[in-house]
Amino acid sequence: MEGACPFPGLDELVTEMSIYRRVQIAESGDVTVVKFVDRKILDEVNIQELGQELFKLVEQDNRQKVILNFSNVEFLSSAALGKLITFEKKVRKNSAILILTNIRPEIYEVFAITRLNKLFAIKNDEADALATM
Amino acid sequence: MIEQKYPSRLGVHHATLERLTRELRRLGWCECDIFGVQMAIEESISNAIRHGNGQDESKRVLFRCKVDTQEFWAEVCDEGFGFNPSQMPDPTSPENIEAPGGRGLMLIRAYMSDVYYNDVGNCVTMVKRSSSAGCD
Numbered sequence: 001m002e003g004a005c006p007f008p009g010l011d012e013l014v015t016e017m018s019i020y021r022r023v024q025i026a027e028s029g030d031v032t033v034v035k036f037v038d039r040k041i042l043d044e045v046n047i048q049e050l051g052q053e054l055f056k057l058v059e060q061d062n063r064q065k066v067i068l069n070f071s072n073v074e075f076l077s078s079a080a081l082g083k084l085i086t087f088e089k090k091v092r093k094n095s096a097i098l099i100l101t102n103i104r105p106e107i108y109e110v111f112a113i114t115r116l117n118k119l120f121a122i123k124n125d126e127a128d129a130l131a132t133m
Numbered sequence: 134m135i136e137q138k139y140p141s142r143l144g145v146h147h148a149t150l151e152r153l154t155r156e157l158r159r160l161g162w163c164e165c166d167i168f169g170v171q172m173a174i175e176e177s178i179s180n181a182i183r184h185g186n187g188q189d190e191s192k193r194v195l196f197r198c199k200v201d202t203q204e205f206w207a208e209v210c211d212e213g214f215g216f217n218p219s220q221m222p223d224p225t226s227p228e229n230i231e232a233p234g235g236r237g238l239m240l241i242r243a244y245m246s247d248v249y250y251n252d253v254g255n256c257v258t259m260v261k262r263s264s265s266a267g268c269d
Contacts, residue, residue, distance in 0.1 A: 044143040075171060075172075077176065077179065078179075082234050085231055085232075088231075089231065113239065114225065114236050114240070
């Protein structure tokens, strides 16, 4: 048909890519690996967008295994922590698995101070996380 | 001395935060101390905007700070009625651990050497002394 995209699936891929502005998504088998675009997660608008993108993964896309890779993250505010907590609740509600990885020492300290290192499953890196999934 | 008056709009202080971060680096502060100062400023000003002034843009947040090679000092004041910081719930308790908010104060106290409130509870003063032995 005239005007149709010559590359099957490209429209869908472009649409999917444009949905995510705050995270980068990759697949490793049946595991979804998520990286953060922002090095500093403190802007309120960005945090709201981040939440919507993460929630979509489990609530709409029904991802059952999710790794959040924090290697890009240099700073995050308590508002960002709040969004992660809400995400964790949605993961649990959907009987999915969530593991946080590659957290820098200064970011891990934030989790430790707030005792959130006990709420979240945390592994050193993606390989460690994948081994348990 | 940096002195700014912000409308109560979240994120309005971020340019000043970046400027202060650069100044701390120039003065030779180690990265873990800089991280702590960033956290304290972010949380205290966000609290003032959100909770103190209810995100009413007609209300102002006053931010003052001074920094040298040894010490960071800052004051954040809002136009709200204040609160009693000693009566804040523990965000790490089992009943609060999954609440999305309530951690800002804990983080400020964790990273600062000293934290003081005025009697009303609408001004916080924060002091951080630089790590003499450097960061770990």
